[in-house]
């Protein structure tokens with residue numbers, strides 16, 4: 001077949017360079033495919049737990065990798081191994097290390113074995129937690145498993161380029177951007193475009209006009225479910241046609257290309273990159289006619305749900321098969337009449353294919369040996385200890401049996417080794433000799449080192465952790481300057497925006513009117529509409545914007561208008577933000593601050609306080625519940641001196657209350673992880689937070705009148721909670737404990753109780769049953785009476801305390817009822 005490809009002539013590279021590139025691409029595709037094939041076998045033979053691979057999607061990823069430049073970011077999903085390999089960011093050995101869950105960041109740089117294979121990441125941070133120069137490397141934000149979960153973050157990654165290009169105050173930050181030239185590349189499967197997060201992100205990126213290139217890998221299926229059940233008209237590009245930009249409106253550039261067409265793909269990806277990079281216009285590339293040679297994952301086989309014809313079609317349209325055909329058929333006639341080819345015969349390709357196969361097979365062996373060697377050295381230690389222990393112990397026979405069972409394992413896990421050691425220790429409990437001590441020591445060391453491998457880096461462990469930042473009290477002028485509390489927020493944000501040029505604040509109504517409670521009043525006018533901006537009503541992608549911006553060195557404060565609507569954002573906060581440090585073994589961070597307001601309004605959707613749900617789903621994020629605006633402002637001041645993600649819940653009914661305006665705005669700091677005793681007392685410790693504290697304070701005054709003196713502690717920081725264990729110190733004095741909030745029963749109060757009784761050993765000091773007082777199990781009803789009968793009132797608090805005092809001293813505190 002004689003042909004002239006535009007890309008050859010237009011790129012004007014010599015044919016021999018072109019040939020080298022094509023054959024190199026082909027080899028990468030073959031290496032990647034071989035990884036998928038062997039990977040599946042490793043799972044089916046039991047050496048790895050689960051496999052989901054990129055077979056059938058190789059060729060478009062070669063094209064994407066060629067258009068991807070240093071400084072760019074990827075936010076994608078589990079099919080992208082070929083892309084990572086083409087960039088040189090994933091070797092076959094690392095691929096297998098991930099598959100085996102090798103818990104060592106050097107062996108598996110994607111996640112140190114924490115994520116299942118197919119979740120790709122690069123390292124944005126040095127070992128000390130400081131940023132690398134991201135413009136000098138390829139960047140992949142760490143994948144998450146929930147389908148379309150990569151979308152919200154993608155929006156922020158793309159928006160960061162726009163900010164760096166247009167906002168002068170951050171243009172000196174050259175570690176992150178060079179004139180906003182970086183493109184954020186998204187990938188998603190066709191079926192996952194059914195998720196709301198996909199549509200929400202597509203719309204928002206169109207509105208914001210950000211440099212995002214979104215590839216949809218379309219293989220017509222989502223596991224077993226065909227496109228006809230997934231997508232209207234069975235085509236994402238068809239239904240997104242309305243997003244196409246035209247002379248009148250901004251929008252998207254949309255390309256449709258077949259996934260097996262190497263030449264077209266190269267062309268489309270270069271064009272897409274130029275549009276996004278130069279014009280900051282989002283691009284959608286619908287890559288059709290892709291396949292799944294081995295089915296969806298190792299969990300099943302696609303022969304179960306695909307017709308024979310479809311299976312045959314997939315064989316014929318396998319992108320590597322098609323590329324191979326193209327390579328073999330390609331002929332180019334020069335002006336001198338010479339015919340140029342990529343290969344002289346098929347043999348050349350076969351040789352290259354054999355090389356690819358051999359490289360992968362060797363890499364697999366290396367990865368397996370490296371993975372196993374770590375464990376085997378532990379196994380030998382235990383076997384040798386048990387061998388000697390068995391000789392001395394009266395339970396020698398049992399111990400010997402455990403030892404030989406362990407020795408016989410060909411593919412031992414850390415669990416096998418440690419579980420044997422721990423079981424054997426029980427048989428030595430009544431004996432005393434050196435080997436027992438050695439065994440105890442082994443177990444202790446193994447558990448300690450397992451903590452580092454499997455449980456470290458949930459939160460910031462570097463010197464930048466906000467937990468190292470000390471309290472700094474607000475200072476006040478001599479003449480008391482009493483203001484509406486929202487003024488403190490506004491003036492403090494003003495000071496912060498001046499102090500930190502990287503801060504961007506955005507959310508629904510946050511821009512023009514300066515938020516619904518005017519905590520940002522006038523600040524858009526002062527700092528411009530890039531730094532203070534309105535967003536659409538789209539909580540999940542507001543958070544995604546924040547995550548992506550924070551991953552590129554900016555300091556976003558993302559506003560979720562009301563706490564009740566945080567549920568829309570909770571999934572992405574939980575799945576993405578809260579796990580980021582953990583799932584990358586501390587190699588990526590997103591110091592995003594989420595600002596919201598809640599508690600104590602009225603009505604089912606305007607008065608919730610789902611703190612139990614929040615703290616249980618957001619481990620990895622600091623959750624702060626300031627009781628007033630000075631405390632809240634102090635939290636923002638602390639957070640901006642560190643780089644941890646946090647959620648700050650302001651008291652909705654506090655903005656119009658009066659507080660004294662501090663003089664050291666932007667500087668005073670509320671410490672994170674410390675409680676504050678706001679009233680001392682001797683009869684009972686009451687721990688509460690947020691808006692209910694004011695009710696507790698009122699109740700305390702009334703209790704005083706009947707001779708009960710309570711101590712009130714403001715938790716103020718739920719995650720982390722009371723790191724200095726001040727609550728138990730209070731219990732030592734009062735011997736009684738009540739925890740009050742307006743969450744459901746067993747919500748955050750149960751968490752606080754567990755912290756105080758179990759973690760702090762508070763049970764040792766109790767004279768009476770510890771108690772909680774929370775709202776009813778239902779959402780709060782509307783209106784004054786709805787509130788009164790749904791949430792704890794001062795009377796409820798008074799009576800609860802009184803009843804506990806009655807039980808303690810019935811003589812002194814006679815029954816009320």
Ligand SMILES: Cc1ncc(C[n+]2csc(CCOP(=O)(O)OP(=O)(O)O)c2C)c(N)n1
Pocket residue numbers: 079145146147188189190191192193217219221222223296
């Ligand atoms: C939120 C969520 N729901 C369900 C799943 C289970 N799941 C994993 S992959 C997948 C199908 C995805 O299909 P598609 O987006 O077309 O990608 P493909 O695997 O075909 O490349 C499903 C349902 C998941 N990971 N996340």
Ligand SMILES: [Mg+2]
Pocket residue numbers: 189190191217218219220221222223
């Ligand atoms: Mg699919």
